[in-house]
Amino acid sequence: MQTVPWWSELTELFPDKARVVRTESVLDAHGRDFTYHLPHLPDAVVFVRSRDEVVTVMQFAHRHQIPVVPFGVGSSLEGHVIPVQGGISLDFTQMNRIVEFRPDDFLVRVEPGVTREQLNEYLRHEGLFFPVDPGANATIGGMTATNASGTNAVRYGVMRDQVKGLEVVLADGTVLHTGGLAVKSSAGYNLTGLFVGSEGTLGVFTEITLRLQAIPEQVVAARAVFPDLDTVSKAAAELTSSGLSLGRIELVDAGTVHVVNAYKGTHYDEAPTLFLEFSGAEPGVARDVEMAQEICEGAGCTAIVFERDKAAREKLWEARHHASLAMMASAPGKKHMVTDVCVPISALPGALHHARETIDAYGLDGMILGHVGDGNYHAGFMVDPADEADMARFRAVNEAIVEYALSRGGTCTGEHGVGLGKRKYLAREHGEEALAVMRGIKRLFDPQGILNPEKVVVEKRADD
Amino acid sequence: MQTVPWWSELTELFPDKARVVRTESVLDAHGRDFTYHLPHLPDAVVFVRSRDEVVTVMQFAHRHQIPVVPFGVGSSLEGHVIPVQGGISLDFTQMNRIVEFRPDDFLVRVEPGVTREQLNEYLRHEGLFFPVDPGANATIGGMTATNASGTNAVRYGVMRDQVKGLEVVLADGTVLHTGGLAVKSSAGYNLTGLFVGSEGTLGVFTEITLRLQAIPEQVVAARAVFPDLDTVSKAAAELTSSGLSLGRIELVDAGTVHVVNAYKGTHYDEAPTLFLEFSGAEPGVARDVEMAQEICEGAGCTAIVFERDKAAREKLWEARHHASLAMMASAPGKKHMVTDVCVPISALPGALHHARETIDAYGLDGMILGHVGDGNYHAGFMVDPADEADMARFRAVNEAIVEYALSRGGTCTGEHGVGLGKRKYLAREHGEEALAVMRGIKRLFDPQGILNPEKVVVEKRADD
Structure with missing residues (x-):
């Protein structure tokens, strides 16, 4: 015994x-x-x-x-x-070494506990950087597990586009290597891409090979202010499909600017705003800036401010990246709840309009912001999980926003992942047939169900 | 009965x-x-x-x-x-409809029998194009199945980067949908990326959603001639890691130019050559062209010719794309055999040098060409499959080239896929553990083994 x-x-x-x-x-x-x-x-x-x-x-x-x-x-x-x-x-926070840096190949191999900022600090003097930036100083392991993206994805893509190879420990302790150092490969099933976004349910990463990018020669940031959500979202869609080489294109609504001003002590116009970034070789950037200004003005923007200085640009992006923290600080004692749908670009203005109307119809205090160049936006709320009536309203809004996105061919989660909160939408998004295949893959990799149980896919249950 | x-x-x-x-x-x-x-x-x-x-x-x-x-x-x-x-x-050649075109979303849904040229013909007047170009006028279904790439991949990526969603018929006739119309998603396991490159062994595609690209404002092509393979490969590596926005960068050796001249009636210098393309907004292209010329001249190029006119550019790229046909035409009655390794960029000059030496050491008549911006190159031969002694020498050269690439962290196939010819290298490239997982995935999707049997992974056998 x-x-x-x-x-x-x-x-x-x-x-x-x-x-x-x-x-x-x-x-x-x-x-x-x-x-x-x-x-x-x-x-x-x-x-x-x-x-x-x-x-x-x-x-x-x-x-x-x-x-x-x-x-x-x-x-x-x-x-x-x-x-x-x-x-x-x-x-993994103590397993955070840079294992190998290969500047000529634009590659780095890291342990999963390395954070995004730690990696970019390491790369700072090499003329290279790692572009994926979800705002939080997350670990590369966590970002790989959720297929994270964030503000830079419109230019550089998501985590799955950066991860070239993995070392993975399987459920029984077997060590697996996927991918390699080559830019591309057609050598068998794409296990790397399957593990990226698997949220710890198929295996545990112990090493990650990442693609790096050259630091652009010139960077210009901008803040364009609009009278209302409809004009700003139409401007965002137009900028995105204009063919301009956008580095970032972020939308925040008036409420978001308000909490950011309170949290950061900034004085940005409390109106719907696009935060933009243009980067690349000098002549191209100059022309992109000019064209973007024309598009914004044509779409009805009331003010547009450009920031060329590094410190001013960093201040602007810090304000954007601290939006979630600002929201949390605005309601101490409450908890953060955030939607994460992603829709085709052409559906974005309609989706944002619908989200605003839905939030208002339920009488909630919600903020809208997003990586609109990807058609990905968030509605953020501060909630009291113990208040069942309130929680029911938040769930109804979340449900309506997801439903709208799915009806347009979008996804219930653009970058946060499924975890616990999005499981119930997977069947509606992918169909029961695809979900059955995902369950088969889960059973293949983890027959005992010990790897991050109850996340992503679970055997069919009443609440799914 | x-x-x-x-x-x-x-x-x-x-x-x-x-x-x-x-x-x-x-x-x-x-x-x-x-x-x-x-x-x-x-x-x-x-x-x-x-x-x-x-x-x-x-x-x-x-x-x-x-x-x-x-x-x-x-x-x-x-x-x-x-x-x-x-x-x-x-x-699938009679199943070749364009199902839905969404220009504002840069997306198109097609049936698998649509060919690359058919699709681009359809898009020609829309200011958009589909970039993946393996040379042959392959079907989108076939290109998806092998994760094809080709000359444009250095700029736009491979098939897996373009396919946003699939309709797949599984081994038992079940219809599955993967992906969707959103630019990105973290909603569960990446089935789309698993099916891309699965070579018909996991399911049969019946519809493919592809990302499209805007036709660049300006395109300039160039042909840079070098005295020998070492200088041309070093120039290629330098151009690739220079941060220039390359549209294409293709290397051909003297033998390749020779058969192309004979086949096309062209008069290109029969020396190692880089075929280059620069594309994008006008000011950026002008600067890229200037910088590329400097790099080529610094690396010892003996001549560099730029082509700005559309017809001249097309003639140049047709010559490059017809290299395989030219090779086949040079040896009627014989069969084509081509290697397809991909190595990290920094390993490319060494790999090309080693390939040339190995081919010469075996006394074979082989040509070297490749998509060197991705570190991907081919050694092409014309063989008589009935001549066992000759075949043994070709196999030995293939083996040595693959071995070299794998020892540098590369892959046995950059874009052609595994099929029958590369099965025996998969264990060496990925390890037995990863191969076992691939076999498990194959059994999960196709327990009877009826989907393109004996391709990619097979149950362990003597010759694998």
Whole structure:
């Protein structure tokens, strides 16, 4: 009869006993994300530092059928990191080395705990950078797991476009390598692309090979202010399909500018605004700036301000990137809830109009902002998860926004991922046939169901 | 006791009996590709015209366990379309409608039998084009199945970057939809990317949603001549990592120019040459052209000729694209055999040098050309498959070239796919663990093994 709990046995596998932690504060920090999703504590947190340690943990978990949930900085927005069945939270923050940098090949190999800012700090003096920027200083592992994107995606693409290869530990501890250092390959099934966006449900990443980009010669940022949501969204669609080489194109509504001003002490016009960036070789940028100004003015913008200076540009983008933090600061004690649909560009103005009307119809206080060059936008709310009546209204709005996007050929999640919050939309988005195939893939990779259980796809249940 | 052969039963399922064909010439045309791979006839060719007909065929094949091999124009280069176990060749050339064109979303939905040139002809007056260009006028279905790329990939990426969604008929006739019309999505496992490059072994495509590109404002082509392979390959690597916005960068050796001149009646210098293209907004192109000229001259180029006129540019690129045809025409009666490795850019000069030395050491007549901006190059030979001694030498050269590429982190196939010819390298490239996962995926999608059997991955056998 076993009386020693499994975490004691697990601790014995680590010479450094401090790496397996069960203190309340650490369990608590690994039981929640930034959002309204209900917390659930892991039984133990393991701070791994190497591929071999991950193998040790997975072999142990496989033997004992213990759930394992990979954890970066916990900035996910759909409950991905919450260990809903307890078990092990696998913390990667101490596994954060740059393994190999190949400047001539525009490639870098990193451990999953490397953060976006850490990587760009490392690259700063090399004339290269890593473009994916979801706002939060997330880990590369987490960004890979959710197929993150953000403001730069309109130019450089999403995580799946950057990841050239992976080292993955499977559910039983087997180590797998996918992809490689070549720019392209047609050598068999695309396992790399399958693991990217799998949210820790198919395997645990221990190394990631990323494509890098040259720092553009010139960068110009702009802020274009519009009288209302309809004009700003039409301008966004027009800019996007103009053929201009846009670096970023972000839309924020008046409410978003308001909370940002309060949080950052800025004085931006509290009106619907496009934050734009143009980058590249000098002559092209000059012409793009000119054409963008014409399009914005033609669409009815009331003011447009350009920022060429690096510090001024960084201030502008920091304001945009801190919109979520500003929203959270505006309602202390409440929790963040954010939609994440993505629609075809031509459907964007209609989608934004519909979202605003729906939010107003339910009498909610919601802000709209988004990566509109990709047709991806967010409606953000601050909610009290204990207030069931309020939660029902938020869910209804979320539902209506997703329904609208799906009816236009869009997706329920452009970049945040499925986690817990978007599972119920997968069948409607992809069809039962595709969902059945996804379930088959999950069973193939994780027959015991120990890898981040209940995320992305689950066996059919009443609430799905 | 069944005495009616299965193809008679299959014919009964089609009101138009002429769609199931068993004439010798048709079987013969569907039993081979362009290359040295040994032909094998199908038992019947079915000319499908709709998704529902594909479902009918797959349900029938599933019931009777009959192999099904999708067929476009048969321009594959590794035996993909050869029905090595007989069965049904599923011909898509009559299923070639443009289903929906969405210019504002830069998207088009097509049936798999649409060819690349047909699509671009359709788009010509819309200011848009489809960029992937493998040279042959292949079908979109075939290009999707092999994750094709070609000369434009250095700018626009490969097929997997263009395919936003698929309609797929599975082995048992189930219809599946993947992806959608949104630019990006994080909604579950990336089935689209898994099917792209699966070479007909996981499902049969019946509709493909493609991303389109704006036709660039200005295009300039160039031909830069170099004294030897080492200087041309170093120039190629330098141009590629220069940060210039290259549209295309193609390397051909002296032998390739020689057969092209003979085939096309052109008079290009019979020396190692870079074919270049610069495209985009006018001011950027002018600067790129200037910088490229500097780099080429610095690397020792002996002549550089620019072509701005559309007809002259097209003539230049037709010469490059007809290199394979020119090679075939140079040795009537023989068969084409071509390597397809892709290496990290920094390894390209070494790889080309090694390839040339290896070909010479074996006393073979081989030409080298490639999409060097991606690190992808081909060594092409004309062979007599019946000459066992010669074939052994070609195989040894192929083996040495692949081995070199893999040792540098490259791939055995950059764009042609695995088919029959590259199966034996998959374990060395990806490792047995990854190959086991690929086999698991194959079994999940096709438990009876009826979808293009013996291609990409096969159960472990002596020759693999």
